[in-house]
Amino acid sequence: MSVAIAQLANFVGPTSGGVKTALDALGRGYVEAGARRLLVLPGPVDEVVSDGANRVVQLRGPQVGGGYRLVVEPWRVIELLTDFGPTSLELSDKSTFVPLTSWARRRQLPSVLFSHERLDAMLTLRSGWVRSGWVRGVGHGVGLLYRLLARQFDAIVTTSRYAAAEYPLATQAKVHHVPLGVDLDTFRPAVVRPPRTDGVLRLVHVGRLSREKSPHLAARTALALHRRGVPTRLDVYGDGPHRRELEAEADGAPVRFHGHLADRSALAATISAADVALSVCPGETFGLAVLEALACGVPVVTADRGGGRELVDARCGAWAPPDPEQLADAVLRLAGRDRGALRRAARERAETYPWAASVDAMLHLHRSLADRCGFSHTD
Secondary structure, three states, X not given: OOOEEEEEEOOOOOOOOHHHHHHHHHHHHHHHOOOEEEEEEEEOOOEEEEOOOEEEEEEEOOEEEOOXXXXXXXXXXXXXXXXXXXXXXXXXXXXXXXXXXXXXXXXXXXXXXXXXXXXXXXXXXXXXXXXXXXXHHHHHHHXXXXXXXXXXXXXXXXXXXXXXXXXXXXXXXXXXXXXXXEOOOOOOOOOOOOXXXXXXXXXXXXXXXXXXXXXXXXXXXXXXXHHOOOOEEEEEEEOOOOHHHXXXXXXXXXXXXXXXXXXXXXXXXXXXXXXXXXXOOOOOOOOHHHHHHHHOOOOEEEEOOOHHHHHOOOOOEEEEOOOHHXXXXXXXXXXXXXXXXXXXXXXXXXXXXXXXXXXXXXXXHHHHHHHHOOOOOOO
């Protein structure tokens, strides 16, 4: 029996960023390696998007805020799984799909949780509450939830040390560290960068404009530079529920909101034209936007905590506490360094994160779990 991986995901939409990119890249890698792959995700209607070795099925699900959808009838997935015949499940979800792990266990099917977010950080950033009592309360509740998740799943995949740290010590034996990758062919430095003589510091921010992604912090960093008299321009690529609020806050400042840019090559070209990328969310568990900027040869300023910080070293970026003024200082430190050396170091750093390494690590995990549960596979 060949390896057959069923990927199940919620909270994925047309303008989703990192999770959608990871699902697409991993799924494509699985199929290219000879595995069969089923992807089930929510949408406005039931639809078979593609079939064959790479089967993609959309199940109707209601919108739950911010343009995301959620499959609220997980039992509808069982028929798809039975027909597909997986050797393992890979869930990018901690909500309505989790009961399927009980169904899988009864059939000796291993299940993997791909943990894309830290719930304590996401809840804190969304609420805006940062009082220590609230943070301790959130952390305690999340710890209990993650103990339950560790009982349900055979393995938990995290993409950074920061993401893994949310799981209690008792669950760490099931946690596997698998960094994501970057499309090094699409995201690459511009072949020719026309010289600029205007003296404007070009910043770029790419990401969903929702509070848990901290776009306000990126915009306020550019505003801090503007108030200091630094000739600055920030281009923001992404959309989300807080766009109007951000536009109102940046009114009169050199901040331009371009919306979601679906063309990945066009996005790479716009990133490559920047001097510095701002990817400053302190609760990011990985930071694909960080890698994409580095791959384009653009140095990155991050917060001094979170998964994005783990992707940046002193040769290709800078970091600071998640405060606009301190992040503005970090931008200026980068701007004062040799631009050519920074761009070369950024690209070299990104090249250590190819998608092939992520695919290989995930396939090894799926195969080992299938073997443990008594499945055989040929490649």
